[in-house]
Amino acid sequence: MIHEMCRKFADEELAPHAGEWDKKHEFPSAAIAHLTELGLMGINVSDEYGGSDLDALAYAIVMEEISRGCASTGVIVSAHNSLYLFPIDKFGTEEQKQKWITPYTTAQTSTGLPLIGCFGLSEPGNGSDAGAASTTAKRDGDSYIINGTKAWITNAHESSAAVIFATTDKSLKHKGISAFIVPFDAEGFSLGAKEDKLGIRASSTANLIFEEVRIPKENLLGEEGQGFKIAMTTLDGGRIGVAGQGIGIASASIDCAVKYALERNAFGKPIAELQTIQNKISAMVMARDSARLLNWRAATLKDEGKGFTREAAMAKLAGSEAATMCAHQAIQVLGGMGYVSDMPAERYYRDARITEIYEGTSEIQHLVIAGNVLKEYKAAV
Amino acid sequence: MRILVGVKRVLDYNVRARVNAEKTAVDLSNVKMSLNPFCEIAVEEAVRLKEAKKADEVVAVTIGPKKANETLRSALAMGADRGVHIMTDLRTDYMQLQPLAVAKLLQKVTEKEKADLVLVGKQGIDSDCGQVGPMLAGMLNCAQATYAAKIEPSGDGGLTVERETDSGTETIELTSFPAVVSCDLRLNEPRYANIKSIMMAKKKKVEVLKAEEMGVDLEPMTEVLEVYEPPPRKEGIKVASVDELVDKLRNEAAVIP
Numbered sequence: 001m002i003h004e005m006c007r008k009f010a011d012e013e014l015a016p017h018a019g020e021w022d023k024k025h026e027f028p029s030a031a032i033a034h035l036t037e038l039g040l041m042g043i044n045v046s047d048e049y050g051g052s053d054l055d056a057l058a059y060a061i062v063m064e065e066i067s068r069g070c071a072s073t074g075v076i077v078s079a080h081n082s083l084y085l086f087p088i089d090k091f092g093t094e095e096q097k098q099k100w101i102t103p104y105t106t107a108q109t110s111t112g113l114p115l116i117g118c119f120g121l122s123e124p125g126n127g128s129d130a131g132a133a134s135t136t137a138k139r140d141g142d143s144y145i146i147n148g149t150k151a152w153i154t155n156a157h158e159s160s161a162a163v164i165f166a167t168t169d170k171s172l173k174h175k176g177i178s179a180f181i182v183p184f185d186a187e188g189f190s191l192g193a194k195e196d197k198l199g200i201r202a203s204s205t206a207n208l209i210f211e212e213v214r215i216p217k218e219n220l221l222g223e224e225g226q227g228f229k230i231a232m233t234t235l236d237g238g239r240i241g242v243a244g245q246g247i248g249i250a251s252a253s254i255d256c257a258v259k260y261a262l263e264r265n266a267f268g269k270p271i272a273e274l275q276t277i278q279n280k281i282s283a284m285v286m287a288r289d290s291a292r293l294l295n296w297r298a299a300t301l302k303d304e305g306k307g308f309t310r311e312a313a314m315a316k317l318a319g320s321e322a323a324t325m326c327a328h329q330a331i332q333v334l335g336g337m338g339y340v341s342d343m344p345a346e347r348y349y350r351d352a353r354i355t356e357i358y359e360g361t362s363e364i365q366h367l368v369i370a371g372n373v374l375k376e377y378k379a380a381v
Numbered sequence: 382m383r384i385l386v387g388v389k390r391v392l393d394y395n396v397r398a399r400v401n402a403e404k405t406a407v408d409l410s411n412v413k414m415s416l417n418p419f420c421e422i423a424v425e426e427a428v429r430l431k432e433a434k435k436a437d438e439v440v441a442v443t444i445g446p447k448k449a450n451e452t453l454r455s456a457l458a459m460g461a462d463r464g465v466h467i468m469t470d471l472r473t474d475y476m477q478l479q480p481l482a483v484a485k486l487l488q489k490v491t492e493k494e495k496a497d498l499v500l501v502g503k504q505g506i507d508s509d510c511g512q513v514g515p516m517l518a519g520m521l522n523c524a525q526a527t528y529a530a531k532i533e534p535s536g537d538g539g540l541t542v543e544r545e546t547d548s549g550t551e552t553i554e555l556t557s558f559p560a561v562v563s564c565d566l567r568l569n570e571p572r573y574a575n576i577k578s579i580m581m582a583k584k585k586k587v588e589v590l591k592a593e594e595m596g597v598d599l600e601p602m603t604e605v606l607e608v609y610e611p612p613p614r615k616e617g618i619k620v621a622s623v624d625e626l627v628d629k630l631r632n633e634a635a636v637i638p
Contacts, residue, residue, distance in 0.1 A: 001458055001579045009573050039576030052576040 010069025042105025063244025084117030131174030246319030419502025
């Protein structure tokens, strides 16, 4: 029923407007408010903090369907749920959850939107090399003082707070990184300009700038030095969401390509009857379905409390590559029509591209997978 | 006020209906089934009346096989309080169970539940009969309003209903209950069930009854002789002038005098 509801919502409320939102780089407030009402801005959080108490598999399915309608809406929902809410839910104290989760799952009466949160790990100087964080957090009495810049942050312009990672002891390298919750109304905090992106343009992406930002020590998330682990654990779950987003984009691309192929005539018949087109359709569906099953496996393992790092990395890698391949082929099937904004194929192509980059580049996913496999073999000797 | 809402499990409106090889019925094997759109509108209206504190309880009732339970769950997820599932393996798309029998079964439930208001969709999108509402009202010997486009409490305990007719809108007031109202397209736009409601729907009570044990004659009154698809649309022709167009409309298509 949740799957049905999300599918219907995506078809009726997202897909018809996604093109417009993309063109105007417009944050889909009304849709996000509606999604909040439906309980999707707190999917996995407990009922106690205003959430819907659903599992990772439900999250994967929701992400697929929402992203099929609008990939920007997908990333907005995903970053908020798995990158902001999750780490606080998993590593936060009771007080932190009440302060930083409840208002972020519950609609405010004035806007219909909950407060929105984001996740700051990447910096101008390091993305894949997360352990080299140069944002600092210096303990000063009852506070920490944060200095530095975070880059490429999704939801930056709509957020009220962020979970960020800063080093409290550079000599300890990645073991010196700690996680903090920083409210955007803190003095010294500012936002960078919105990036002008190739795709997912309805979501905002910008730098978070910290200049002597003072936060109470109560805003430390988890323990000092635990930051890197918190980031990696968070990304594992987040990858299920991005995989879902990729699968959704792939599905939308397949839908677009197949419908077009059944109507477009060439050489006396619908191009869907040509072997070349059929090969493409088959390849697209293979890629999409494989990624979907990998993702459901990762989500199921997570729900069973088992390790799922390798499986999540595989799902994200497969999902993102399915998205780019299917979107690419959708344009190819549409020909000239795929290159213009009259059809959504060009938007899927632009939206798909980021999925191989954020939340761990494809190259990083390969390293995670291989590292995990090698560890397993070495342990068996 | 207790509202009884009829919900029917029908072929999903997006699915293209295909006739079986024997030409005896629509092929429903492995086909997507959903809540009839007009019934969905009826459920939405019932839930809104409850939210506006004009009703205390909304009971959804469906007639169908085991899978019709899903249809009931959709209604519960939208806000109905509990369900009644009249089990039967008879086809409910007019091929076996027909409107007269359906109305008789609903009469039994209406009386058992002591419903004050019965809301039904104006018609099922599979059979397109539109008969159950009026037949049920006849059997209950009560007031009815069909093709409702607006329902509002009338202030003195009654209901004001705006009916959609081909010649315009007719407004009537229902002053005695029970009453039967059939719901048309423009009555409301059904909500998406939110996650909380979907999860709660699983816990809501559903009473299961057997159609064959309700003391109602379920025999069809009408025999379906043949079911066939409409002929494929013929290609149009191009005409060279307005005169030729008028000539063709008058003499070939015979649509103008």
